[in-house]
Amino acid sequence: MGKIGIFYGSTEGNTEDVVERVKEALGDADVYNVDSATAEDMQKYDILILAASTWEIGELQEDWESFIDVLDDVDFSGKKVTFIGVGDADGYPDTFVDAIGIIYDRIKDSGAEFFGAWPTDDYEFDESKGVVDGKFLGLVIDEDNESDKTDERIAKWVEQIKGELGL
Ligand SMILES: Cc1cc2nc3c(=O)[nH]c(=O)nc-3n(C[C@H](O)[C@H](O)[C@H](O)COP(=O)(O)O)c2cc1C
Numbered sequence: 001m002g003k004i005g006i007f008y009g010s011t012e013g014n015t016e017d018v019v020e021r022v023k024e025a026l027g028d029a030d031v032y033n034v035d036s037a038t039a040e041d042m043q044k045y046d047i048l049i050l051a052a053s054t055w056e057i058g059e060l061q062e063d064w065e066s067f068i069d070v071l072d073d074v075d076f077s078g079k080k081v082t083f084i085g086v087g088d089a090d091g092y093p094d095t096f097v098d099a100i101g102i103i104y105d106r107i108k109d110s111g112a113e114f115f116g117a118w119p120t121d122d123y124e125f126d127e128s129k130g131v132v133d134g135k136f137l138g139l140v141i142d143e144d145n146e147s148d149k150t151d152e153r154i155a156k157w158v159e160q161i162k163g164e165l166g167l
Pocket of ligand 1: 009011013053088098
């Protein structure tokens, strides 16, 4: 078992692909699709990356929609949690990567410690629930408009979180 558990939901495969690339860069991580993951799966990890795309204008990806209640059964105390949000800033500038903000809202008072916040400077959008205290809650990827930046964003963010986690 790896040190880090990555839990993702993905409708068309974009988030799945991003997660695989993050896993490769991290080296030591296990990946679960939330369409079949359980609270027990999540409980095993001290470090969690929750990855989701946003759909239906500001809504959770559909598998996350079903999975989010499972988070209430996880004891987050002592866990370090970050996010990967995949969205379309051009098509949905007012709800850009909202899904990660919705997930964060559910666990923000759970005792989890959040890490991996990421600057918004390199992105053009108007509103996002994925921004807290002026930063994204984690890595943000836009495969619809800026897939040419994805490799660099993943590399930089993974380097950042390895530093934060002392890995
Ligand atoms: C009908 C529809 C609604 C969408 N709504 C949003 C949205 O509100 N915010 C956002 O950032 N992206 C939105 N997107 C873009 C998707 O999140 C984006 O294409 C993402 O890469 C899909 O990832 P997935 O294949 O992992 O599900 C929407 C896309 C579609 C087709």
